[in-house]
Amino acid sequence: MDSFETSRFSFHPSGDLPRADAQDRRLNQNLPPPALCPAGTEIYAQGEVCNSLYRVEFGGVRIYRLLSDGRRQISAFQLAGETFGFEADSTHHFFAETICASGIRMLQSKSAHDDLTIDFLPMALRSLLHAQEHLLVLGRQNSIERVAAFLLEMSERQGGLRQVELPMSRLDIADYLGLTIETVSRVFSKLKHRGVIRLPSLRSVEIVRWQTLQNMAS
């Protein structure tokens, strides 16, 4: 838990978007422009009042909690096309930050609250399913199984391709899988040496032996 980047989400970051603020505000009452956020931008914090939902236009977001001593658990990554930010009450119970340069669009919920309520039930249920499935990973799987499951999940969310892009750092992966950065790195190396994956670059993985990886994920 070293240093985190700490810029702050702002709806119209100066210089990031075309300069047409007044016009945008009028025209896009229902479709505001996305904000361009560098890596580590805080979208919202635990304890804040939530008055909007958010959609990832491109890039990715980590949803996480902290313990008082700094231990961090990422409960989910939200990738391009996904909506996040719904809560059980009017308060955010988690932190949300970009994991890389991202486009984040605010969705207003005040005026169209009921519409959103209906639309977002399926999303909430899928989030619930994902969280519950992740409980099995964190509660019962060892480090190799966790990393294998993670790679397969990322591949599946990118269309099931052998070439997987990892928009997040090793530390993010570790905090998602309930491991340390060192253990994640060791497992990556082990999978590479066994010929299960290749690592063309730090943040891209090629799955060479798909079935083997499947078996590893249990």
Place this chain on the structure above:
Amino acid sequence: MDSFETSRFSFHPSGDLPRADAQDRRLNQNLPPPALCPAGTEIYAQGEVCNSLYRVEFGGVRIYRLLSDGRRQISAFQLAGETFGFEADSTHHFFAETICASGIRMLQSKSAHDDLTIDFLPMALRSLLHAQEHLLVLGRQNSIERVAAFLLEMSERQGGLRQVELPMSRLDIADYLGLTIETVSRVFSKLKHRGVIRLPSLRSVEIVRWQTLQNMAS
């Protein structure tokens, strides 16, 4: 992962309910009587089509998943008054079984699907919050912190009393906390010897030093 009890949920278990079946069926089209289920009764299984929701009238239910080798992770306990069984699609993705003698009421969803949809969004969101909070426990807390958090959660769900009833076995607790039954037992003993809790019986706990337990849960 030894032997589990395996009776099967049936809507009108003979001998468990007052004999007025025909009348009940007519009168309770919208309010069917609860089925009385002994411990270990399967309510539904992973992969089954889901055509109903369920409410716990008394007792409790475990929601869980299995790995192919038998490792089990309980994602939630549902206690008296709580509703469970909603899924992201028409299939159950988990198992549900009673953890003790319980009364389970089926809620029909076919005819009143939209009503339920609206009513159950808050429930789904609270389930989501609970699952995400549990991810922090499983991903980042040690055995003492897990047990402490569990005892406080059970107390809170029973009105915040010092006297807590545990309707589930040690194995269930272990599979909820991602530990072994032996570790759970050892932590219970340690808390007892430190004077943090008392164990009047196997399935009841008295929290003696509340603040200490709070601190332990981090």
Place this chain on the structure above:
DNA sequence: CGAAAAATTGATGGGCGTCAAGTCAAGTGG
């Protein structure tokens, strides 16, 4: 009471965290 199940307690070992050093890639300034 007697048998079976559940829970506790002990001994031991391994997996993963911790600490530390080394490697690599990207960026900066002379």
Place this chain on the structure above:
DNA sequence: CCACTTGACTTGACGCCCATCAATTTTTCG
């Protein structure tokens, strides 16, 4: 272009927490 810095990642050594295996005790229930 190259020395230097910086941050991210990798690799190694070591130790601890918790799983595993095993024996015993306690509880439950016929």
